[in-house]
Amino acid sequence: MPGEPIPSSTARQYSVFLMIMRRLRAPLILLIAIIALSVLGLTLAAGPVVDGETTYLSFFHAFYFISYTATTIGFGEIPYEFSNQQRLWVLFCIYMSAIGWAYTLGTVFTLLADRNLQQAIAVVRFSRAVRRIAEPFYLVCGYGETGRLICQALDRRGFRVVVVESNETHASEVDFYSYTTDVPTLTADAHNPDTLQHAGLTHRNCVGVIALTDSDAANLAISITARLLAPRLPTLARAATRETAANMAAFGTTHIINPFEKFGHTLALALHAPAAWQLLNLLTGLPGSTIERLREPPRGNWILCGHGRFGRLMINALDTEAIPVTIIDRQPQNDIHHRWVQSDATNPTALEAAGIDDAAGLVACTSSDIDNLSIAVTARELNKNLFVILRQNHYANRALFHAFDSDITVVPSKIIAHECLAVLSTPLLAPFLAVIRDRDEEWCTRMLDRLTRRMGWTVPEIWSERINLSHAPALYRHLMRGETITIDQLLHSHANRYEYIGCEVLYMARDSDDPLVIPAANTPIRPGDELLLAGRPGARNKFDLNISNEHALSYILTGDDLRESWLWNVLVRQWKRHTTRTSPEP
Amino acid sequence: MNFEKVIFGFFILLAATLNFGFFVGAIDDPAHHDIYELFAALVVSLVATMLKFGDRTQIGAIHLATSLVADLQLLAAALVWGYAAHISGNDPLTAAQTARVVSLSGGAFFANAVSVTILIAETIMQRR
Numbered sequence: 001m002p003g004e005p006i007p008s009s010t011a012r013q014y015s016v017f018l019m020i021m022r023r024l025r026a027p028l029i030l031l032i033a034i035i036a037l038s039v040l041g042l043t044l045a046a047g048p049v050v051d052g053e054t055t056y057l058s059f060f061h062a063f064y065f066i067s068y069t070a071t072t073i074g075f076g077e078i079p080y081e082f083s084n085q086q087r088l089w090v091l092f093c094i095y096m097s098a099i100g101w102a103y104t105l106g107t108v109f110t111l112l113a114d115r116n117l118q119q120a121i122a123v124v125r126f127s128r129a130v131r132r133i134a135e136p137f138y139l140v141c142g143y144g145e146t147g148r149l150i151c152q153a154l155d156r157r158g159f160r161v162v163v164v165e166s167n168e169t170h171a172s173e174v175d176f177y178s179y180t181t182d183v184p185t186l187t188a189d190a191h192n193p194d195t196l197q198h199a200g201l202t203h204r205n206c207v208g209v210i211a212l213t214d215s216d217a218a219n220l221a222i223s224i225t226a227r228l229l230a231p232r233l234p235t236l237a238r239a240a241t242r243e244t245a246a247n248m249a250a251f252g253t254t255h256i257i258n259p260f261e262k263f264g265h266t267l268a269l270a271l272h273a274p275a276a277w278q279l280l281n282l283l284t285g286l287p288g289s290t291i292e293r294l295r296e297p298p299r300g301n302w303i304l305c306g307h308g309r310f311g312r313l314m315i316n317a318l319d320t321e322a323i324p325v326t327i328i329d330r331q332p333q334n335d336i337h338h339r340w341v342q343s344d345a346t347n348p349t350a351l352e353a354a355g356i357d358d359a360a361g362l363v364a365c366t367s368s369d370i371d372n373l374s375i376a377v378t379a380r381e382l383n384k385n386l387f388v389i390l391r392q393n394h395y396a397n398r399a400l401f402h403a404f405d406s407d408i409t410v411v412p413s414k415i416i417a418h419e420c421l422a423v424l425s426t427p428l429l430a431p432f433l434a435v436i437r438d439r440d441e442e443w444c445t446r447m448l449d450r451l452t453r454r455m456g457w458t459v460p461e462i463w464s465e466r467i468n469l470s471h472a473p474a475l476y477r478h479l480m481r482g483e484t485i486t487i488d489q490l491l492h493s494h495a496n497r498y499e500y501i502g503c504e505v506l507y508m509a510r511d512s513d514d515p516l517v518i519p520a521a522n523t524p525i526r527p528g529d530e531l532l533l534a535g536r537p538g539a540r541n542k543f544d545l546n547i548s549n550e551h552a553l554s555y556i557l558t559g560d561d562l563r564e565s566w567l568w569n570v571l572v573r574q575w576k577r578h579t580t581r582t583s584p585e586p
Numbered sequence: 587m588n589f590e591k592v593i594f595g596f597f598i599l600l601a602a603t604l605n606f607g608f609f610v611g612a613i614d615d616p617a618h619h620d621i622y623e624l625f626a627a628l629v630v631s632l633v634a635t636m637l638k639f640g641d642r643t644q645i646g647a648i649h650l651a652t653s654l655v656a657d658l659q660l661l662a663a664a665l666v667w668g669y670a671a672h673i674s675g676n677d678p679l680t681a682a683q684t685a686r687v688v689s690l691s692g693g694a695f696f697a698n699a700v701s702v703t704i705l706i707a708e709t710i711m712q713r714r
Contacts, residue, residue, distance in 0.1 A: 015642065022640030029636045036629035043622075058677075059625055060668040 016120045023111050027104035034100040038066045038093035045086040055080060065090075070097035122186065127198040129184040135160050136205050138424070141190040141222050142213035143170045145395040146238070148177070149417035150210060155179045157425065159207075164190045164199050166213070191218050193225045201230050210420055211237040216244040223253040236420050240309075255423045259412035262419065264313035267389070269437060270297050270408075271321040275444035276436050282451060283433065283534065284418055285459035295407050297387050299323060300360025305345035305375050307331065310365045310391055310410075326354040346374045348382065356382045365391040365410075373400055428464045428532040432507040435517050447518070451534065454504065460534040462506075465547065467529045472547035478557070479527045485557065487531075488521035494545060494552035497559055501542040503535025597634040598705050601656065602698035604630055609695045613688050614681035621667065624691065628660040631694070634701075645708055652701040659694035663687045 042062035047055040057065070061079060068075050069090065082090065111117060137160035140147050151161045151174075163185040165171040171187040188195045190213060200206050209230070211222035219237045226235045234254040239245040245256045270277035274296035285291050302318055304311055307329040315338065318325050326339040328350050333340035343350035345366065356362075362379050364372040369392060376388050390406040392398070395413050422429050436444060451460070469476050478485060487508075493499040508516040508523070509530040516523065533543065545552045554560060604627035611618025635653040638646065670676055670683040679687070 018640045018642055025636050025639050028639075029633055032629065032632050032636065036625075040622075040625065058671060059621060059664075060672045 016117070016124055019117065019120065020111060024104075024107060027100075027107045031100045031104055034093075034096045035066055035070060038070070038089075038096065039063050041089045041093070042066065042086065045089045046083060047086055048080050048083045050080060057086070066093060066097075069094060070101070119187075123188070123198060126184050126186040127200075129182070130162055130198065130200040130203065133160055133162070133184075133200065133203065133205055136207040137162055137200065137203075138208045138210060139164070139196070139199050139201060139206055140210045140212065141165075141196075141199075141218070142211065142238075143167075143174060143185070144212065144214060145413035146416045147210075147212045148173065149395070149413060150212070150420050151179070151183065152177065153417065153421050154424075155181065155183075162199050162206075164188060164195060166190065166218075189218070191221045193229065196222065196225050197229070201226060201233075206230065206233060208424060209233055209235045210424075211235065212416065212420075213238075216240050220244055220247055220251075223248045224251050227251045227253070234424070236423060238416055255419075257416050257419050259415040260310045260313050262415055263310075263410050263412075264317045267297070267314060267408075268317035268320055271299070271317070271323065273437075273441050273444060275441050275448055276439065279436055279444050279448045279451070280433060282448070282457070282459060283429070283436075283462060284422055290456075290458050295387065297389075297407070298360040301326065301355060301358060302361040302363065303328065303351070303354045303356060303359050303379075304363045304365065305329070305372075306364070306366030306391075307335065308365065308367060311363070314363050314365060314389075326359075328354050346371055346378065348378050351375075351379055351382060356386070359383060359386060361387040361389065363389045363391075365389075367393060369393050369397045369400070373404055376404060376406060422462070426462050426464045426532065428507055428509060428530060429462055431509075431515065432517070432532055435507070451504070454502065455534070455536050458536070460503075461537055461540055462532065462534050463540055465531045465533060465543070467525060467527055467531070467547070474550040474553040475525070475547040476527055477550075478553065479525065483557075484524045486522045486524055487519055489557060490525070490543070490546055492546075492556045493542060494549075494556055497556045501535070501539050501546075503533050503539040503543055505531050506534050507532035594637055595705060597630060597637055598698075598701055601627065601631045601634045601653075602695070602702050605656070605660070605691060605695045605698050609688060609691050611688075614685040616678045616681075616684045619684060619688055624660070624663060624667065624687070627691070627694070628657075628664055631656050631660055631698070645704060649701060649704055652697045652704070655697040656694040656701070659690050659697065663690035663694070666690060 039059065039062045042057050042065060043059055045057070047057060049055070065078065070093070077086075138154055139162050140151055140154075141164045143151065143163050143165040147163070147165070147170075151163065154161050160181050161179075161183050163171070163174055163183055165174075165185065165187060166189045168187050171185050174183050174185045184199075186195065186199060190196060190199075190211070196209075201209065209222065209226040211219040211226075213219055213222070216239060219239065223235050223237045226233055231252075236255045236257065237248050237253050239248055239256050239258050240260075242258075242261075245258055248256050266277065266280070269280065277296075278294060281291055281294065299321075300323070302323055302325045304314055304318075304325050305328045307315075307327050311327070311329075315325055315327070315335075319337075324339075326341060327335065328341045328343060328345040330342070330344055332342055339354070341350055341354045343353065345351065345364070356379055362376065364375040364379075366372055366375070372390050372392070376390055379386055380388065388406045389408045389410065390401060390404070392401045392409050392411045395411060398411075401409050401411075436447075439447075465471060467475055467479070475485065475490070487505050491500050491503060491505075493501045505519055506517075508519045509532075510516075510526065511528050533540075535543065546556060547553065604623060608619055608623040608627055631653065635650070635657055638650045638653050641647075641649065666683070667679070667687045670679050670687070674683070676683060
């Protein structure tokens with residue numbers, strides 16, 4: 001037996017229509033029967049006697065009369081005043097038709113209020129809206145805190161977004177935020193492959209799938225569906241546990257984000273190599289935002305409150321740096337390698353018992369935001385110099401966390417959002433960050449100095465650029481003519497070629513060679529190279545113009561302005577020949 | 587026995603028989619063609635159409651199409667009759683007008699015949 005064809009959205013549209021027709025079948029038949037009976041009766045009823053002959057209504061007149069009577073318009077009795085026999089029948093007709101209409105309208109309104117039908121219509125509308133998207137778009141599953149941050153950032157970057165969210169309250173929040181473009185939203189379970197197809201998984205303009213639902217099972221299902229139905233699409237998925245992450249990796253999910261593990265690595269890096277950590281913060285922050293030079297996490301005794309999933313990862317990070325940790329948790333001790341205080345961490349005595357007076361750092365990572373804040377406030381009162389890492393579970397509590405001046409606030413939704421955006425917009429960033437992690441302190445310090453001197457402590461815009469015909473047509477043509485163009489040349493301003501546009505090449509990937517980290521200024525560019533750049537806001541546009549516009553490029557390379565028209569070119573050439581003949585160059 | 591199937595078959599067959607009853611006879615003789623029969627054929631045909639709504643199978647779609655054709659033809663016949671009888675004012679109809687009405691109903695009869703054929707074919711195919 002052949003497999004059942006996947007219902008397209010036209011088929012779905014058709015089936016909604018059929019569903020309406022099926023439900024309206026009974027009232028429509030009743031209406032036809034009532035009108036037919038009324039018309040028939042009216043033609044049979046004896047009318048008034050005119051010219052000595054009993055008149056009867058013809059079908060034409062009867063149908064005319066019933067039409068305006070049944071619809072309560074009522075024009076009067078035609079073609080003659082009715083006989084009493086006819087009036088008796090019309091009396092019946094009026095009541096019958098009233099019942100018929102009441103029944104029909106009742107059915108129609110019940111149908112319109114039907115949740116199934118509303119859902120079916122919503123699906124049809126949604127898939128039509130998705131089908132008509134003509135620009136590249138991302139499919140975001142799960143519109144929670146993280147989903148919202150990502151959708152807003154993608155929208156700002158000019159990408160379209162399609163949202164699938166199972167929670168109706170969350171889905172309706174799409175309407176409250178004013179997106180620049182329309183965001184088609186479907187309230188449905190993303191588990192279902194059909195739903196993902198309606199949401200444009202196989203659409204030719206879909207450029208990526210982002211699975212951010214609360215449930216690991218759903219994220220896994222989305223990854224698998226995307227892998228099987230749209231194998232070429234990059235898929236980003238959030239995973240709360242290692243097992244899910246491993247499962248996703250086995251299915252070839254492009255990027256798996258576990259926010260806690262991610263932060264665990266970051267903390268380990270901060271303890272191990274503060275300069276690398278500062279550099280990482282600068283490069284992965286939200287573009288345009290200013291970050292302060294962060295206090296580096298001190299070595300010494302640390303206290304950790306809340307031995308949960310996040311807490312365990314933090315302990316791992318501290319352990320690798322051989323930093324002693326005291327754990328405060330309500331649960332009895334289940335970790336024999338560390339000092340354990342079984343108590344409520346919000347209680348000052350518990351903190352004192354854990355040695356808050358001479359502690360260097362505190363990690364408040366219970367699953368309650370209020371508890372975390374309460375712990376942090378109490379601890380700071382007991383020890384002014386304490387380095388505090390706070391876990392913020394809900395983005396909505398940001399005002400509270402902002403008011404408390406912690407050293408690091410870990411917001412899982414923000415970590416995921418930043419990571420997603422970095423991966424999506426700049427694929428080269430991940431290898432570059434990996435390089436930073438491997439380099440020594442000295443290199444990172446120098447790098448940090450260099451970047452902050454050029455761009456200050458504002459998070460630079462990071463972007464990748466591939467040197468090919470479609471992205472850099474002017475530069476590509478120059479290179480194909482065999483010209484040697486160095487990186488330094490391209491970084492000049494097309495307004496004044498003696499000025500720089502304020503951006504740096506951080507990383508250079510080549511097809512046939514090893515990638516270059518911070519390539520030297522005189523490195524020649526080859527066609528097909530991919531560059532990772534960091535620059536001040538606005539630098540990106542200038543750089544784009546440099547490599548794509550022939551006039552801008554030839555100006556920064558030679559200092560000559562190209563003429564637009566052929567006629568002007570000829571005139572200038574003539575004039576040049578003339579001037580060189582009369583006054584030879586010195 | 588499925589009562590719904592009985593109703594369904596009844597209306598399809600009745601639409602065809604009434605249509606045939608109106609159509610049969612000398613094509614231009616108004617005495618052979620009773621207007622009440624045309625009315626009944628039209629009403630039953632409309633009801634049959636409603637019954638066919640909402641069937642998503644291939645055969646259901648053809649059923650619906652034949653019924654829509656029959657409705658259209660019968661409606662056209664009724665309109666021609668209404669025009670001839672009331673706007674041209676010939677009651678009873680002239681031979682030419684009668685022929686027009688009857689030939690339109692003949693077309694509807696063909697559609698109804700197709701409908702009945704499908705009904706029979708469907709029943710035979712099910713072998714139950």
